[in-house]
Every structure is written in structure tokens, then in C-alpha cells.
Amino acid sequence: MTDPSGSALVLTSRHDVTADLVLRILAERRVPVVRLDPGVDLHAGAALTATYCTGDQRGTLRTPSRELDLTGVRSVWTRRPSPFQGPSELNEQDRRFAGSQALWGVGGILASLPGAHYVNHPWNNRAAEYKPAQLATAQRSGFPVPNTLITNDPDNAREFVAHQTGKVVYKPLWNTPYKVDGRAQQVWVREVRAHEITSAVAACPHLFQVEVEKAFDVRVTAVGNRLFAVRIDSPDLDWRRRQSLMECTPIDVPARIARSVSAYLATYRLTFGAFDFAVTGAGDWYFLECNPNGQWAWQPDSITDSIALAIADHLQKGPEA
Incomplete structure (x- = not known):
């Protein structure tokens, strides 16, 4: 069983209001959470230490308010952490060197916590961000592709x-x-x-x-095997351009699309994915892209709340999710 005292580690900036939606749910459930922006906080009083030897791996994260045993982390949510940069007081070359060392050192430690459940693992996120690879994976997963x-x-x-x-x-x-x-x-x-x-x-x-001759767009947010979809009606080709003009309404996901979503996530070993589709008048769903770490709190409250609960469930259950 998962250690009930194990903490969820949330990697994101301190100004990430989307993460706050999930953190409030975890607080209500009394799930211990440590929020860390490693690219910033490690220059502001936080410290990270890891040791490796035959048959053993240990680590400690110390912040101004608490100390976390990294072997007890039940889950890691890679949300929107700031880029790794060196301390601002260093010259440009030294700052660039320190930032690179932080990326490969801190990033490597936090991506290798034993037994933790990642939403998503940062290396899987990066692999899934290449659009050519997305299109190839979409084809293999059974999606129609323009x-x-x-x-x-x-x-x-x-x-x-x-x-x-x-x-x-x-x-x-x-x-x-x-x-x-x-x-x-x-x-x-x-x-x-x-x-x-x-x-x-x-x-x-x-x-x-x-260009797909679409009747409307669809955003499907996947959290594990749970899918949350909205139909997007917009006067613009790219609905992101003027989001104040778009209308979003919940929509069901066809079974064939749900199967392809599952296959796509499995290929990249993702727990979360934000899929965009263009839907024709004939009902064909064309895959456009999948952001493995897409924003989701802009959707109708019923969808946003459901996504937040689903992510909280994964972070709470940890490896058992």
C-alpha cells in the first residue's frame, strides 16, 4: 500500500493559479504537499541533496518551512516550473554554467524518485512535445491526420x-x-x-x-483513462487567438477516438494529455496535436472542476493510480 504520509511534490511556479485548484483539493483531503519551483527556489533558501550507493538511494529537499525525505514522495506533478537559471548575481557565463548544472543535476534527481507516480514524467513530456513525432504516433494510434x-x-x-x-x-x-x-x-x-x-x-x-473543413474544434483533456471534452465554436481559424469570442460546451468522445487516445498516451507513457481535434460536418475527428502539459483551467467550470479532481486523485493515490 502507498504510505499514507507520503507527500505529493508539485513542481511549478509560485504564480501558477491552475495548480492552486488541485492543491486546494489535496489540502481538503489532508494530503501532504510540497510545492517547489526548482529553477527559482533553490536560489532562495531551498536545498536539494541526493546520495547513491550500491542498493540504496536517498535524498532530502529542505525548504524554509519544511524538510522532505525524497524516498517518501508518493507522486510528482510536473506542472509549469520556471526554467533553470543560475543566480542573478553571477556574471553571464557563470550563470549559464550554473543553470546548465541545475538542469542536469536537479532535473535528474527530481526525475528519478524511487516509487513516485509522475503526472507526467518530465522526460516523457519532452519526448511527446515534438510535433513530427506527434503526427507519427497519432497515425499509429488510429487517428485521422491532415x-x-x-x-x-x-x-x-x-x-x-x-x-x-x-x-x-x-x-x-x-x-x-x-x-x-x-x-x-x-x-x-x-x-x-x-x-x-x-x-x-x-x-x-x-x-x-x-486545413480541415471543420464544423468545430474539440479539446479532449485526458487524465489517465478519464476523458473530459469540450466543443469549441470560434470565428477564428485558430481559436486561441481570441478566446473571448469562443463558446465551449461539453461533448461526448466517440469510442473510436477514446481508444486512440488511450493508445497514444500509452506510447509516450503519459498520464495527462491535452488533445486538439478539428471535427468535420460528417463527424470525422482529425488529430491536430497533443500538448502533454497543456492548460485546462480555461474550460467551463464543470469540466475544469472535474479535471482538477482527476489530477488530485492521481497525486493522492501515487503509484497505485
Whole structure:
């Protein structure tokens, strides 16, 4: 049985209000929780120690308020921790060195806690974030996938766009921070035409995808074998652009999609996944992407509350979840 005194370790920033929804539930259930932002807190009074020897592994996390035996951690929730950086008082080179050592040292310790249940394991999160791999896994899992080209060859890109019977959109392969005149910019999914493709495509891989003639979008949030889905009606191609204009209503997940979700999660060994689909008028659910650590608290209260409870259940049960 899981040690009832074992703590849940929540790795996230101190300003993560989504995590607060789950932490309140765990507090009501009297589940001990330690909240840590390792990229920040280890420069603000927290200390982490681990020892390894034949047949034994031990570790201690000490914060200004408590001390945690890492061998007693029942679960780890990898939510939204800050990037690892060195102390601000160091020069640039030393700070970069310290940040790298923290990533590989602290990150390695927290990803290797014996017996802990991870939601999700950080290495599984990273593996599941590559969009080309997502599309390949989606195909193997049985999802319909829109015709897609990933290339840094401008001629191949133009040819692909020109030969499609429908519209084609461009999507970034990663949400890389980008600024213009010091102001952060967001790269939205947008339609692209063959004549718009220039030699600049050669600078890096670009993702071009046939636009699904959708009736609506769907977000499916998976927590273990529990699925929570909302239909999204938006006037925009990319519903994230103006979320104030979208309408969300709960929707059932077809059995065939649920089976594919389960197969997809199993491939990456994920407990949590946020799946996006474009649904046609004929009822075909086309896989667009799966964010292994997607946001979910923007959904209707009934869905948000259910997701929070499901995550709390996994963190409370630990290895038995």
C-alpha cells in the first residue's frame, strides 16, 4: 500500500493559479504537499541533496518551512516550473554554467524518485512535445491526420501548397519566444498560399498542413483513462487567438477516438494529455496535436472542476493510480 504520509511534490511556479485548484483539493483531503519551483527556489533558501550507493538511494529537499525525505514522495506533478537559471548575481557565463548544472543535476534527481507516480514524467513530456513525432504516433494510434509537409525546401513547400485541393495553413513547430521592437509576438496558425512562400523557408523546417473543413474544434483533456471534452465554436481559424469570442460546451468522445487516445498516451507513457481535434460536418475527428502539459483551467467550470479532481486523485493515490 502507498504510505499514507507520503507527500505529493508539485513542481511549478509560485504564480501558477491552475495548480492552486488541485492543491486546494489535496489540502481538503489532508494530503501532504510540497510545492517547489526548482529553477527559482533553490536560489532562495531551498536545498536539494541526493546520495547513491550500491542498493540504496536517498535524498532530502529542505525548504524554509519544511524538510522532505525524497524516498517518501508518493507522486510528482510536473506542472509549469520556471526554467533553470543560475543566480542573478553571477556574471553571464557563470550563470549559464550554473543553470546548465541545475538542469542536469536537479532535473535528474527530481526525475528519478524511487516509487513516485509522475503526472507526467518530465522526460516523457519532452519526448511527446515534438510535433513530427506527434503526427507519427497519432497515425499509429488510429487517428485521422491532415495531409502535412514539414520541410526547409521552398520548392517542395510551394509544390505541396499548389497541389492541394483545399486551403493550406502554416504552423510553428514550437512556441518559440519571439519579439518585435521589444514586444512579445505570437505566431498563430494561418492560411498560406504558394506565392507567399519565399526562400526564407530554407532557414529552418516549416510545417504546412491541409486545413480541415471543420464544423468545430474539440479539446479532449485526458487524465489517465478519464476523458473530459469540450466543443469549441470560434470565428477564428485558430481559436486561441481570441478566446473571448469562443463558446465551449461539453461533448461526448466517440469510442473510436477514446481508444486512440488511450493508445497514444500509452506510447509516450503519459498520464495527462491535452488533445486538439478539428471535427468535420460528417463527424470525422482529425488529430491536430497533443500538448502533454497543456492548460485546462480555461474550460467551463464543470469540466475544469472535474479535471482538477482527476489530477488530485492521481497525486493522492501515487503509484497505485
